[in-house]
Amino acid sequence: MDHLPVFLTVEDRVIVVDGGGTVAARRVERALSAGAKVIACDPQPGDEMRALIAAADPRLTFRYRVADRDDVQEAVVVYGASEMEERDENLREWADEFKVLCNIADAPEMCDFITPSIVDRSPVVVAISTGGSAPVIARTLRARIETMLLPSFGQLSQFVGRFRDRIAAKIEDGRERRHFWERMIDGPAGDLFLAGESEKAAQKIESDLEATAQGKKAPMGEVYLVGAGPGDPDLLTFKALRLMQRADVVLYDRLISDDIMSLVRRDAERIFVGKLPQQHVMDQQDISQLMVKLAGEGNRVLRLKGGDPFTFGRGGEEIEALAASGIPFRVVPGITAAAGCSAYAGIPLTHRDHAQSCLFVTAHGKDGVLDLDWDVLIRPAQTVAIYMGTSNLNKLVDGFVARGVDQSTDVALIENGTRPEQRVVTGTLRDITEKAAAAQIKGPAIIMIGSVVRLRDQLDPAKAADAEDVFEMSLAANKSTSPS
Ligand code: SAH
Helix, strand or coil, rough: CCCCCCCCCCCCCCCEEEECCHEEEEHHHHHCCCCCCCEEEECCCCCCHHHHHCCCCCCCCEECCEEEEEEEECEEEEEECCHHHHHHHHHHHHHHHHHCCEEEEEHHHCCCCCCCEEEEEEEEEEEEEECCCCCCHHHHHHHHHHHHHHHHHEEEEEHHHHHHHHHHHHHCHHHHHHHHHHHHHHCCHHHHHHHHCCHHHHHHHHHHHHHHHHCCCCCCCEEEEECCCEEEEHHHCCCHHHCCCCCCCEEEEECCCHHHHHHCCCCCCCECCCCCCCCCCCCCHHHHHHHHHHCCCCCCCEEECEECCCCCCCCHHHHHHHEEEEECCCCCCCHHHHHHHHHHHHCCCCEEEEEEEEEECCCCHHEEECCHHHHCCCCCCCEEECCCCHHHHHHHHHHHHCCCCCCCCCCEEEEEECCCCCCEEEEECCCCCHHHCCCCCCCEEEEEEEEEHHHHHHHHHHHHHHHHHHHHHHHHHHCCCCCC
16 A cells, blocks of 8 residues: 555644645535535636635635745645646745645646545545556546445444444444444334335334343344346346345355356355256245245345346246245345347337337246247237246247238347347247257347337447447547556
8 A cells, every 4th residue: 555544633623725727626525525624726716616606605615826935834635726837846845844744637747645436425425546556447446335325324323433433332232233223224213214214213223222232132134125236237236236235145046147146245155946947946935935044044045036026037026925924035136038139139119100019928828838928919009028038938939920910010039138149039939939040049048029129220229339439449540649
């Protein structure tokens, strides 16, 4: 580590910012938000700085001139943000003279400290530094952390802080106290608060605190039935990711991609409960019983489901057993395969000129027998998305044709949708069976029937991505002369 990370207390102390442009304005804003008295200096402030001056924060003093020795003498921190060598050198010299911490923008060799990238969930603040070597990495990391910390995280920390003294008084043992805090923040009380139920959250903390103080263990087991989307990890919800990071045990099946499994808490126990077609590893009842048992032992059990748990996912059946046993559970929706495949293959599910409705159906009847409401399926001006249908593709096609649907009706088969190995086979009712056989579809696949399939020629994101690459390359070429 080349630098000492600290968070400076600057309330009511002076910070000098020399410069009037955008960088200077950012420094002023940050210093003000940390409670400092700010002296900003520049003969010709730019628009952003002028807006700050106009806001008339009593803690901001603006001087329409270059910063001088006297300004620096007053300060605890000084920022050079004018991009003018002479001004920067003067600041550096005076900072040395008065032992003031100094930072000059874009001149690491002149800096006493680095200005980190920050994620602000005050009072929680995350600061990221790459030691000045690669600010872009710091910004990328910051974006990732932003997505992990809900905007209300800061309020949560303030909220639980209210209980600090009570907890300290009621739970003497340090380790037990730590466990209590963990359960409170990362457990039902924290969830209730983040869901906007602060009163219930407070009640939960009170009752847990009472139970813990009296030596009773609060029941901890819980089941999260979480939709993991169709495969691309970027399609997980924040909530899914949060619960994945919290699980003690995870139950998953073959619809869950390795990329997604790698985001589950590293120490969580993993149990494969999946079914390969025709090969039952564990039946539904066994899975439910296993969840009841694990949660009963106090575990946080994560049941990861492909797509959305309540869309052809038998999620309802799985939680019936939990409800009957009084095990607390939560259901988190996910992006269902039809929606994911539609977006990634460039086939809208509805479109004003093509389809005013969309049906999601499963072709997986008992013992391979199709049990479909054909009158509804063959209606015009709609899209039919068929789950679990590829092994019955020829029967499905025959069914449509036998009921008079035009053989030139468009059909798409999307295999491994949203994953890197996604394949899309398009055709018509006349030739799709042949084309699918030739393509040897093996992975999970959605069948889409309807004229929306034709729009793929215009809307395929893969083609758009190529165009974007070219655009980005030309941007990079334009930028290559300016410093990063
Ligand atoms: N609950 C899931 C569906 C489970 S049924 C959801 O909401 O998506 C399993 C069927 O979903 C598969 O047979 C296939 O038809 C479809 N499926 C799941 N993931 C898919 C993917 N990545 N690409 C295409 N189809 C997928």
